[in-house]
Amino acid sequence: MTAMDTLKNALEASLKPTPTVMLVGLAVVLLFPVLLHFILSASTPYNTLPSVLLVGPSGAGKTALLTLYERGLLPKTEKPAPAQTHTSQTPASVELAVNEDGTSSFRDDLDASGSTAKKFLLVDTPGHAKLRRFALSRLRNIPTTTSTGKTSKAKKDSKLKAVVFVVDAAALADSDGRGDSLAATAEYLYEVLLALQKRMGSSQTSRMPSSVPVLVAANKLDLFSALPAALVKSQLETEIGRIRKTRSRGLLDSGVGADDLAATEESDNWLGEYGSEKFTFAQMLEFYTEVDVIGGNVAGDGPGADKWWKWIAERI
Numbered sequence: 231m232t233a234m235d236t237l238k239n240a241l242e243a244s245l246k247p248t249p250t251v252m253l254v255g256l257a258v259v260l261l262f263p264v265l266l267h268f269i270l271s272a273s274t275p276y277n278t279l280p281s282v283l284l285v286g287p288s289g290a291g292k293t294a295l296l297t298l299y300e301r302g303l304l305p306k307t308e309k310p311a312p313a314q315t316h317t318s319q320t321p322a323s324v325e326l327a328v329n330e331d332g333t334s335s336f337r338d339d340l341d342a343s344g345s346t347a348k349k350f351l352l353v354d355t356p357g358h359a360k361l362r363r364f365a366l367s368r369l370r371n372i373p374t375t376t377s378t379g380k381t382s383k384a385k386k387d388s389k390l391k392a393v394v395f396v397v398d399a400a401a402l403a404d405s406d407g408r409g410d411s412l413a414a415t416a417e418y419l420y421e422v423l424l425a426l427q428k429r430m431g432s433s434q435t436s437r438m439p440s441s442v443p444v445l446v447a448a449n450k451l452d453l454f455s456a457l458p459a460a461l462v463k464s465q466l467e468t469e470i471g472r473i474r475k476t477r478s479r480g481l482l483d484s485g486v487g488a489d490d491l492a493a494t495e496e497s498d499n500w501l502g503e504y505g506s507e508k509f510t511f512a513q514m515l516e517f518y519t520e521v522d523v524i525g526g527n528v529a530g531d532g533p534g535a536d537k538w539w540k541w542i543a544e545r546i
């Protein structure tokens with residue numbers, strides 16, 4: 231029997247309406263869409279959407295801001311939308327969109343206006359001190375090479391476009407700005423900035439990791455007791471400078487003295503311009519990390535949340 235005959239026989243058998251052939255045919259018809267779904271969802275842009283990370287201490291207003299941008303409403307008279315403070319260990323995120331040139335408001339319905347939109351994910355992170363590792367590990371993540379698993383993770387994280395650090399400007403004003411809130415907020419911001427500095431400084435590949443700008447959103451400016459954005463900025467800079475000094479002293483006191491290793495370690499862990507007396511956010515530019523402080527509010531009467539949105543939209 232020639233190969234041609236074998237092929238013919240096989241074809242004939244497969245065309246006969248036997249139960250086996252019908253079963254196989256049915257299985258193919260049913261399984262194909264399922265398979266296609268998995269193939270497409272594996273490559274869906276949802277996994278690779280640009281993302282913006284919301285960080286900051288508990289109670290600063292991250293969840294309220296996320297809800298506001300998601301719903302597009304600024305509650306004027308009542309308390310802000312009943313957003314549940316996010317305390318679970320996994321981040322909550324919403325998919326948002328700006329128009330092509332980044333000029334649309336969060337109130338605009340882009341689907342209705344028919345304009346092309348740039349989608350992005352706004353990712354809320356738990357603010358509680360014990361749960362901050364999620365946010366910090368995402369910031370530190372450097373796009374490196376080697377194993378396939380690592381590469382895909384790095385790819386996802388190179389999509390991190392910006393960090394919005396939400397601050398309760400009213401809490402900072404309590405106890406003459408020297409309260410626990412200032413210290414705790416500055417401590418967290420210090421960790422965030424150091425993680426970003428290390429991300430930029432320790433690339434093992436020739437490719438620079440993408441820089442991640444930071445917006446310090448001075449929230450709750452509707453409250454008369456809140457500090458204006460300029461004061462939030464200077465208070466945080468002073469406090470971070472203090473933390474930096476304490477930490478470097480800790481390193482020197484660890485007994486290693488002034489040998490080379492200790493010196494390198496110290497400069498690696500020194501936030502901003504090495505050896506400088508005062509810390510300023512502008513020093514972060516040395517590490518390609520832009521830091522802006524803008525005031526606003528999620529609830530009540532005040533400047534609102536439009537400037538923050540504009541800042542984010544320009545960086546997507």
Ligand code: GDP
Binds near residue numbers: 288
């Ligand atoms: P999170 O822990 O950072 O997610 O903070 P939440 O979003 O849960 O907000 C903490 C509290 O602050 C809630 O009671 C909010 O209603 C309130 N809040 C948030 N933003 C504002 C604001 O702009 N003004 C005022 N007055 N309260 C706010």
